[in-house]
Amino acid sequence: MNIVHLIEYFSPALGYQETYLAKEQQRLGHHVTVVTSDRYFPFPDYDATVKKVLGNRIVGTGSFTEEGIHVIRKPILFEFFSRAWIVNLLPALRALKPDVIHIHSTSSLSTVRVARAKHTLKNIIVLVDDHSHLSVVANHWSKACFYWAFRTLFGRYLSHNINTFVAITKETADIVRTYMGISEPIHVIELGADTRLFSRSSKKRIELRKKYGWKEQNVAFIYTGKIIPDKGSDTLVDACCALPGHTAKLLFVGSGPEMFIADLKKQLKQAKKENDVVWVPMVKPIELPAYYSAADVGVWPKQESISMIE
Numbered sequence: 001m002n003i004v005h006l007i008e009y010f011s012p013a014l015g016y017q018e019t020y021l022a023k024e025q026q027r028l029g030h031h032v033t034v035v036t037s038d039r040y041f042p043f044p045d046y047d048a049t050v051k052k053v054l055g056n057r058i059v060g061t062g063s064f065t066e067e068g069i070h071v072i073r074k075p076i077l078f079e080f081f082s083r084a085w086i087v088n089l090l091p092a093l094r095a096l097k098p099d100v101i102h103i104h105s106t107s108s109l110s111t112v113r114v115a116r117a118k119h120t121l122k123n124i125i126v127l128v129d130d131h132s133h134l135s136v137v138a139n140h141w142s143k144a145c146f147y148w149a150f151r152t153l154f155g156r157y158l159s160h161n162i163n164t165f166v167a168i169t170k171e172t173a174d175i176v177r178t179y180m181g182i183s184e185p186i187h188v189i190e191l192g193a194d195t196r197l198f199s200r201s202s203k204k205r206i207e208l209r210k211k212y213g214w215k216e217q218n219v220a221f222i223y224t225g226k227i228i229p230d231k232g233s234d235t236l237v238d239a240c241c242a243l244p245g246h247t248a249k250l251l252f253v254g255s256g257p258e259m260f261i262a263d264l265k266k267q268l269k270q271a272k273k274e275n276d277v278v279w280v281p282m283v284k285p286i287e288l289p290a291y292y293s294a295a296d297v298g299v300w301p302k303q304e305s306i307s308m309i310e
Contacts, residue, residue, distance in 0.1 A: 099308030155181020208294035222295035227256030
């Protein structure tokens, strides 16, 4: 089967569902191509959070092999609300002659464009999957305005011109119905993790705990991802400072704005807890299993994360 994944921002070095899914489809013998823009997602505080792993945000245009996946990167005309208008998108899709076009995000500009051209994409199944969660779609009045306009203008149209809608949770399915106006049935397929990669290692546990000076009786809590207020990183530091003694340890694996992290470290120092917390800059997914092995409890205070499954 010839499968095209259409996503406006593709960052395979960070993992995510679209990367794992494309790799697994290739492993099963399908021909897989990702069509995307010439840049990575506009993460808040990009340089401080993800640049160490991804590099410069603007990647360039052309045909690439990224993490073993064929990727076609196209220029963009503009960006709007973390969405990108990819130039010459439809001709690129037609040239690939796919059996399936898998679009990531119901409310993307690309979803609307493909739906409008569906009558010209004969015998092609168009599937849209969505990962939205409430803490992102309903966190500002401007988002409320955007989604009101989106469902009013495009909800019914998308419902009639997309073959299949998929959500990663029941909550996400409710968001797609309520905020994006999709009236067709929405299939719920939850995220998974690559069990070939994410498995516990006793050897790595011993090595890292020895490196950090942790004894077996120490209970280690781990957080991975962007260290920003929206993720609740400060909540973990508050909890660490409130705990009596030094039995509990906290491991941050990720990056964030320097001033925010400096404030967290200052708070820990004032509470005489600075030696109970280890800070590791953002790493690639392949390196994460070692850190998970060293820890006992994973904690993500705000917003869902695929790290919870891993």
